């Protein structure tokens with residue numbers, strides 16, 4: 547337990563500042579007057595790049611590395627690129643992931659009461675699973691080092707290492723043991739999602755998965771090819787508990803899954819390593835709606851709940867876990883009560899949602 551937890555807050559671009567400011571208010575309301583979290587804002591992102599020529603200043607990186615946790619709005623704007631062509635703002639997320647070795651990207655997918663799903667016949671509680679995306683290797687480990695030969699042939703490399711697969715698969719089984727959501731049939735299971743029938747790297751992922759699974763006889767296991775998985779997530783989402791996958795497949799499937807529970811605005815995310823934790827909604831900066839005050843803050847608010855849970859467990863500080871639980875309960879109540887943003891076919895502003903969540907937190911024990 548610590549007296550003060552340093553939280554590095556980076557608002558970023560587009561709707562980032564709107565959803566991030568709303569979330570900090572909610573966390574403060576959840577913790578009340580004796581709040582052990584100290585929020586400090588640091589600059590980074592595409593807008594900062596346009597102003598200063600730097601998208602990720604070194605002092606911001608050092609502060610993020612030293613902080614107890616990092617909270618981010620969203621980064622990047624279309625067309626704002628570094629001289630080498632890479633997106634300004636995206637480097638924030640990528641550098642943190644790779645330099646702080648944030649290998650586990652936890653993306654809970656849950657349909658809340660009151661939230662419209664494009665799938666017919668599903669109700670709240672029917673969809674409640676976690677996509678665990680390997681965040682440090684796979685196809686994205688080779689970012690920037692792929693080759694373009696004579697302007698004719700482009701090559702990227704998919705890297706899977708035994709230690710990298712072992713640690714993400716172990717994390718999947720630990721999550722299945724702890725997760726609040728169990729599938730509708732009540733069986734806790736980990737689904738290994740790959741393309742083992744075509745590519746050697748994925749066959750290796752599957753074989754290491756099978757080895758690690760032997761250490762968790764209490765959890766059911768299964769394999770699914772990624773193409774079939776895309777179909778299953780639409781046709782039988784209630785079957786899943788924890789899905790573990792390589793970096794790029796996890797990226798793609800988590801947007802698909804988010805769409806089934808109300809869209810990108812409802813998708814929280816936690817990226818954690820051995821020491822650091824980085825929390826941001828799964829969505830991007832949504833420049834089409836930035837500055838209008840209508841962004842959905844629930845994804846970032848739920849990401850902050852993941853942050854409190856992670857900090858609470860790491861430091862044995864139950865107060866933080868209780869605050870996380872209260873944020874989730876109040877979020878659930880507010881959504882069920884019709885407090886919905888425009889993307890959820892409602893009319894509540896970002897501000898209105900944040901205020902209503904804070905007011906309700908003040909009354910919930």
Ligand code: ATP
Pocket residue numbers: 561565621622810811828829830831832833834835840841842843845889
């Ligand atoms: P990135 O490349 O950073 O993942 P993206 O291009 O995939 O970004 P997003 O910014 O994630 O795109 O969002 C796609 C669209 O979804 C947005 O243009 C916006 O209309 C909608 N959207 C995303 N997040 C939200 C939100 N929090 N509230 C409302 N709408 C959102």
Ligand code: MG
Pocket residue numbers: 801829830
């Ligand atoms: Mg995206």
